[in-house]
Amino acid sequence: MFFRPWVVSMTMAAVLLIVCDGCRSHVQDKPIGQSVSIPIPLGLPPLPLPRDNPPTADAVALGRALFYDKHLSQDDSLSCSSCHNPQTYFTDGQRLSKGLGGLSLRNAPTVMNAAYLPFQFWDGRALTLEEQAASPIADPLEMNQPHNVSVKKIAANGEYKAMFVETFGSDDVTIGRIENALASFERTLLSGNSAFDRYQYGGDQTALTISQARGLAVFLDPNKGNCASCHTVRPHDALFTDGKFHNTGEGVGDLDQFSDIGRYHETKVKTDTGAFKTPTLRNVAHTAPYMHDGRLKTLKEVVDFYAGGGNSNLYLDPEMKKIHLNGTDREDLVAFMQSLTGEMPPNVGPPGKK
Amino acid sequence: MKMKICLLLVVLSAGCSKKSNTVPVAVLDAPAYFKVDAASAGSISGKVKFAGPRPRPQLINMEEDPACVMAHAGKAYDESLVVDAHGALGNAFVYISRGLEGKNFETPTTPVVIDQRGCWFRPRLLGLQTGQTFKIVNSDPVTHNIHPMAMVNREWNHSQGPGDDPMTRRFIKPEIMIPVKCNIHSWMHAYIGVLDHPYFAVTKDDGSFEIKNLPAGTYTISIWQEKLGTQEQQITVAAQTNATANFTYKGKS
Numbered sequence: 001m002f003f004r005p006w007v008v009s010m011t012m013a014a015v016l017l018i019v020c021d022g023c024r025s026h027v028q029d030k031p032i033g034q035s036v037s038i039p040i041p042l043g044l045p046p047l048p049l050p051r052d053n054p055p056t057a058d059a060v061a062l063g064r065a066l067f068y069d070k071h072l073s074q075d076d077s078l079s080c081s082s083c084h085n086p087q088t089y090f091t092d093g094q095r096l097s098k099g100l101g102g103l104s105l106r107n108a109p110t111v112m113n114a115a116y117l118p119f120q121f122w123d124g125r126a127l128t129l130e131e132q133a134a135s136p137i138a139d140p141l142e143m144n145q146p147h148n149v150s151v152k153k154i155a156a157n158g159e160y161k162a163m164f165v166e167t168f169g170s171d172d173v174t175i176g177r178i179e180n181a182l183a184s185f186e187r188t189l190l191s192g193n194s195a196f197d198r199y200q201y202g203g204d205q206t207a208l209t210i211s212q213a214r215g216l217a218v219f220l221d222p223n224k225g226n227c228a229s230c231h232t233v234r235p236h237d238a239l240f241t242d243g244k245f246h247n248t249g250e251g252v253g254d255l256d257q258f259s260d261i262g263r264y265h266e267t268k269v270k271t272d273t274g275a276f277k278t279p280t281l282r283n284v285a286h287t288a289p290y291m292h293d294g295r296l297k298t299l300k301e302v303v304d305f306y307a308g309g310g311n312s313n314l315y316l317d318p319e320m321k322k323i324h325l326n327g328t329d330r331e332d333l334v335a336f337m338q339s340l341t342g343e344m345p346p347n348v349g350p351p352g353k354k
Numbered sequence: 355m356k357m358k359i360c361l362l363l364v365v366l367s368a369g370c371s372k373k374s375n376t377v378p379v380a381v382l383d384a385p386a387y388f389k390v391d392a393a394s395a396g397s398i399s400g401k402v403k404f405a406g407p408r409p410r411p412q413l414i415n416m417e418e419d420p421a422c423v424m425a426h427a428g429k430a431y432d433e434s435l436v437v438d439a440h441g442a443l444g445n446a447f448v449y450i451s452r453g454l455e456g457k458n459f460e461t462p463t464t465p466v467v468i469d470q471r472g473c474w475f476r477p478r479l480l481g482l483q484t485g486q487t488f489k490i491v492n493s494d495p496v497t498h499n500i501h502p503m504a505m506v507n508r509e510w511n512h513s514q515g516p517g518d519d520p521m522t523r524r525f526i527k528p529e530i531m532i533p534v535k536c537n538i539h540s541w542m543h544a545y546i547g548v549l550d551h552p553y554f555a556v557t558k559d560d561g562s563f564e565i566k567n568l569p570a571g572t573y574t575i576s577i578w579q580e581k582l583g584t585q586e587q588q589i590t591v592a593a594q595t596n597a598t599a600n601f602t603y604k605g606k607s
Binding site: 249326 | 497499521
């Protein structure tokens, strides 16, 4: 018995359709309505926006509500803002964050300007804010709540009903919608217009102190601080990160072992062992402690760490070359980093507050 | 082909018989350590002198790091050549350089500690045995980065912040001497002597040293000082006696 080829392919297509239908909900996760224009502060580049998740005003408002909502954690005790607190520039000021499963493994990075980054998390295991957003909710060490439970709890809260209707066109709650709304809110967390920005990009020669201006020169000079080789400064804007992964030797133990293997976890490339994403330095004076493990307590300790050439190990980044900084250089670098404190955008605190 | 199968069978059956055997088959021979018989051992002691003019104390400038100026609480002087009023030379490394070949000495289990304190390495000069634990402590309120610039052993450097836990490392091969610097504070120096035996000493402030429990025999005893270089002499040690080895460094004329 023979089937005609087109019958076979039609049948297969139908089967595929049914299968796909089973795994995809009918619910659209893309917000309806017009994308809002997010103001870009001085010193930041144009903001990349995903086509399938334009930041609408409703999506941003919904994301803001969700960001501060403790129902996204198993025992209703933690929200995203517990570790990404606006008062400390969306970090938590702790060496390691306290989640429901105890201490997390790494220092909470800021969410500010994360919308520009090609990778999220210290090891880059998410590519987009959308992909990142729901991960800590389900992480047993962090908010420890399976997505289906989060969806149920949010759906059970009547206050969200209208917000989901306005944002997505129906009151269905899905984890995809939660992710999209959180990401849209996070895209508004831009911080720039610091003293450095006014000096470098705004033509205000008085914006930096003499020590800070000297520190900037040390920062940029490849033969002195060589900081900008990873903490990027460009002609028209500066994210103070290359968004890439580097091994500085931080976290290496006896016998060259890394307790946290970092980027290697994702790529399985040996030379990525102990490499972590370059953090931005914007607002760095207010986001202590430092490094992926939060081991360094002050900016002076950070400068000294680099002045010492980091820690030797098999996979040390070649840019961690020996740098030569005298005492004044080191003080100037710390002063310069204090000039990177930018403005906080409006409407980013808990809903109902400015 | 038949031969191969037979061989395979032999191997397999050999494997089986080994499995049923409860005695471990692949035990490495425990290293045979040389044990010193106290009855036949002697010692070497001596004094080290510097015949040149006593060097004037040189002030160290720690301004590179104001925290070090405060940590040191007072004036800091260079310690690379310390001679007392009688010409005694402290901080020289004395060790047996020949005569112990073929003897395998057990590695001590006690760690040798170096402390980063007052923006100095303490001690400045130390010896340890191959494989012995080298424990690094930072007692200062500032970050240090210890950097042993080894040539025979692996070179490494590691940063230690204020309050950080001590860390441990080992040196696998004998090396005289490994210069140590702090990558962050240019004036900080130390020197490490690594030997595969326990017969070494660092001279005290009065220039004296003592090497005990040495098997009777003829040896070359060497001395190393960071500014003055090395000297050596032959010495014979008899059981239950002390042999004297004095050294004198000439000053620059």
